[in-house]
Amino acid sequence: MNRLTSSTKSLVGLAMALVVLFVGFSLNLPQFATLRNVETLARQSTIVSIAALGMTFIIVAGGIDLSIGSIVAFVTVVIAALLQAGVDPVLAAGLGVLAGAACGALNGGMISGFKVGPFIVTLGSLLVIRGIAKGLAHEQKIDAPASWLSELVAVLPPDRKWMLLPPGVWVLIALAILSSLVLWRTVFGRHVFAIGSNERAAHYCGLPVSRVKFGVYVLGGFFAGIAGLMQFSRLTVGDPTVAVGLELDVIAAVVIGGASLSGGHGSIMGSILGAFIMTTIRAGCSQMGLPNWVQEIVTGVIIVLSVGLDRLRAAREA
Amino acid sequence: MKARAISILTAALLIAALGCGSKDSGNASGTNGSEPAPSGKSEYKIAVIPKGSTHEFWKAVKAGAESAGKELGVEVIWKGPMKEDDRESQIKVVEDFTTQQVSGIVLAPLDDTALRPPVENAVRSNIPVVIIDSDLKGGDTVSFVATDNFKGGQMAGEELARLLGGKGRVVMLRYQEGSASTNFREEGFLDAIKKHPEIEVVSANQYAGATTESAQKAAENLLAPLKKDDGSLGVDGIFTPNESSTFGMLRVLQDSQWAGKVKFVGFDASQKLVDGLKAGELQGLILQNPEKMGYLGVKTMVEHLKGTKVEKRIDTGAVLVTQENMEQPDVAKLLAPPKE
Numbered sequence: 190m191n192r193l194t195s196s197t198k199s200l201v202g203l204a205m206a207l208v209v210l211f212v213g214f215s216l217n218l219p220q221f222a223t224l225r226n227v228e229t230l231a232r233q234s235t236i237v238s239i240a241a242l243g244m245t246f247i248i249v250a251g252g253i254d255l256s257i258g259s260i261v262a263f264v265t266v267v268i269a270a271l272l273q274a275g276v277d278p279v280l281a282a283g284l285g286v287l288a289g290a291a292c293g294a295l296n297g298g299m300i301s302g303f304k305v306g307p308f309i310v311t312l313g314s315l316l317v318i319r320g321i322a323k324g325l326a327h328e329q330k331i332d333a334p335a336s337w338l339s340e341l342v343a344v345l346p347p348d349r350k351w352m353l354l355p356p357g358v359w360v361l362i363a364l365a366i367l368s369s370l371v372l373w374r375t376v377f378g379r380h381v382f383a384i385g386s387n388e389r390a391a392h393y394c395g396l397p398v399s400r401v402k403f404g405v406y407v408l409g410g411f412f413a414g415i416a417g418l419m420q421f422s423r424l425t426v427g428d429p430t431v432a433v434g435l436e437l438d439v440i441a442a443v444v445i446g447g448a449s450l451s452g453g454h455g456s457i458m459g460s461i462l463g464a465f466i467m468t469t470i471r472a473g474c475s476q477m478g479l480p481n482w483v484q485e486i487v488t489g490v491i492i493v494l495s496v497g498l499d500r501l502r503a504a505r506e507a
Numbered sequence: 508m509k510a511r512a513i514s515i516l517t518a519a520l521l522i523a524a525l526g527c528g529s530k531d532s533g534n535a536s537g538t539n540g541s542e543p544a545p546s547g548k549s550e551y552k553i554a555v556i557p558k559g560s561t562h563e564f565w566k567a568v569k570a571g572a573e574s575a576g577k578e579l580g581v582e583v584i585w586k587g588p589m590k591e592d593d594r595e596s597q598i599k600v601v602e603d604f605t606t607q608q609v610s611g612i613v614l615a616p617l618d619d620t621a622l623r624p625p626v627e628n629a630v631r632s633n634i635p636v637v638i639i640d641s642d643l644k645g646g647d648t649v650s651f652v653a654t655d656n657f658k659g660g661q662m663a664g665e666e667l668a669r670l671l672g673g674k675g676r677v678v679m680l681r682y683q684e685g686s687a688s689t690n691f692r693e694e695g696f697l698d699a700i701k702k703h704p705e706i707e708v709v710s711a712n713q714y715a716g717a718t719t720e721s722a723q724k725a726a727e728n729l730l731a732p733l734k735k736d737d738g739s740l741g742v743d744g745i746f747t748p749n750e751s752s753t754f755g756m757l758r759v760l761q762d763s764q765w766a767g768k769v770k771f772v773g774f775d776a777s778q779k780l781v782d783g784l785k786a787g788e789l790q791g792l793i794l795q796n797p798e799k800m801g802y803l804g805v806k807t808m809v810e811h812l813k814g815t816k817v818e819k820r821i822d823t824g825a826v827l828v829t830q831e832n833m834e835q836p837d838v839a840k841l842l843a844p845p846k847e
Contacts, residue, residue: 424621475603
């Protein structure tokens with residue numbers, strides 16, 4: 190219970206930080222506090238947020254996945270290739286997400302089966318999966334015939350304004366609620382926290398450590414697959430070179446959201462707030478016309494500050 | 508936990524403060540840099556979005572865009588994608604400028620399909636878009652300002668025909684399947700050669716591929732069967748449609764001691780190609796004019812905003828560079844080698 194209340198406090202802090210950022214930019218930019226800009230921010234946050242759902246499970250369990258960006262690119266290529274071959278959009282999207290989950294299973298199998306550290310395994314699969322994506326696409330982008338998939342995270346046309354937010358954002362909200370329930374209300378979720386807090390103790394208590402670890406990487410791949418579907422929707426083409434370094438944005442979002450890289454801490458809501466904070470900084474700086482290098486420094490400072498605080502907190506609690 | 512929340516808040520406040528500060532300084536530098544008008548605020552704010560920011564090519568486009576801004580008294584905002592050559596990053600830049608409600612967007616799309624939705628969205632929000640450098644498939648844009656690659660290819664063909672005195676055997680090594688700009692150059696070249704009945708095209712169906720490495724292999728395979736018994740080359744003229752294919756071909760000619768013995772016209776420039784031109788291993792290079800592209804992109808946008816009717820397609824021209832004219836100041840500027 191204590192875990193819940195302290196994390197609630199931290200979430201309130203994050204939400205306040207997001208509000209302050211938003212108000213700060215709005216004071217400088219008249220168009221920032223408009224519905225249309227909020228929609229833009231939500232659309233731009235969707236990919237990182239969805240990938241962050243899976244990454245939260247992985248980091249809470251004390252792991253890491255560096256291959257997320259490569260999986261996203263791979264999935265856009267798979268979906269585009271299937272569409273080009275005349276496969277139905279629903280099936281193409283489903284198979285794309287499955288391909289993502291399969292990548293996750295590969296990572297999970299190596300990590301739990303061969304007992305190799307997740308950093309090394311996913312550093313390897315980052316290259317392998319990126320390579321497969323490029324090979325599959327013959328080192329070019331793949332044009333796909335137009336389908337409704339490309340409307341998932343597009344700006345809502347006037348006749349569908351009643352949806353308030355693009356379908357992809359609603360998918361994110363639904364997945365976030367589901368993930369939160371799994372993390373906090375199921376045995377699997379409790380095992381994830383237990384293993385992240387102290388893997389050895391969890392093992393001695395008879396928890397199925399290998400199976401749970403395998404599970405979190407499959408989840409990570411699955412969510413990366415959905416993020417890949419959203420990325421395809423934004424690009425409308427399969428692009429084997431997209432999302433290079435996306436995993437770092439995702440990890441940053443999860444860490445800003447209160448997760449500890451040493452495992453045992455973290456929340457779904459926090460990770461999503463983290464993703465939105467990063468998008469808000471990026472979009473705000475960009476709309477104010479700040480050069481890219483300033484933007485990069487600002488984002489970097491925010492990440493280091495919040496991770497530094499994470500250390501402080503850990504030291505105090507120990 | 509509380510400490511964390513407070514510190515993030517502090518950081519956020521800091522950023523907000525930084526934001527206020529740099530916004531003012533941004534305005535100030537804008538006044539100094541691009542607005543001669545004493546009134547300070549310019550009428551139009553035009554965003555120019557390149558494919559990347561580190562290549563020499565884009566630096567020249569930027570120089571052109573800024574000089575147009577100064578000349579016409581409009582504010583030019585230059586902003587490339589956060590990640591070089593990344594489609595997703597460029598989409599975000601277009602979206603941010605759309606939200607910001609700039610007067611117009613001048614865009615060099617990284618992809619002819621992927622950039623269409625954000626451009627359509629900008630146009631729907633009453634922000635006109637001028638496309639530069641590479642075309643966009645569809646989309647209701649104001650104008651397409653770029654090199655007429657077909658014409659560039661024709662120039663290469665004419666020059667090669669002139670060098671050969673109107674007769675001989677030539678080969679063309681194509682660049683890559685599905686690359687629109689180079690395809691136009693290749694077709695332009697063949698079109699010009701067709702007018703010279705005594706010139707025979709020995710091969711025009713081989714592709715160099717994306718890299719210098721692949722171009723070199725393709726050039727070797729292309730030339731090997733054309734080698735005569737005495738070791739000399741059985742063709743008189745060669746054309747290649749871009750930097751990597753030209754360089755790959757040049758390397759093969761150099762390795763086989765054929766360089767200088769065959770007339771060779773290429774496209775685009777790099778330090779190595781300029782050296783080849785100086786050494787007489789290349790007889791001509793066709794160059795684009797990126798500075799003019801940036802200049803005309805902004806100028807076309809301003810004319811459109813002021814209600815003047817503009818051409819749907821504007822050619823920024825190509826220049827033939829030879830050993831004779833490479834020292835002329837205007838040509839030398841186009842050849843200016845990338846600093847390595």
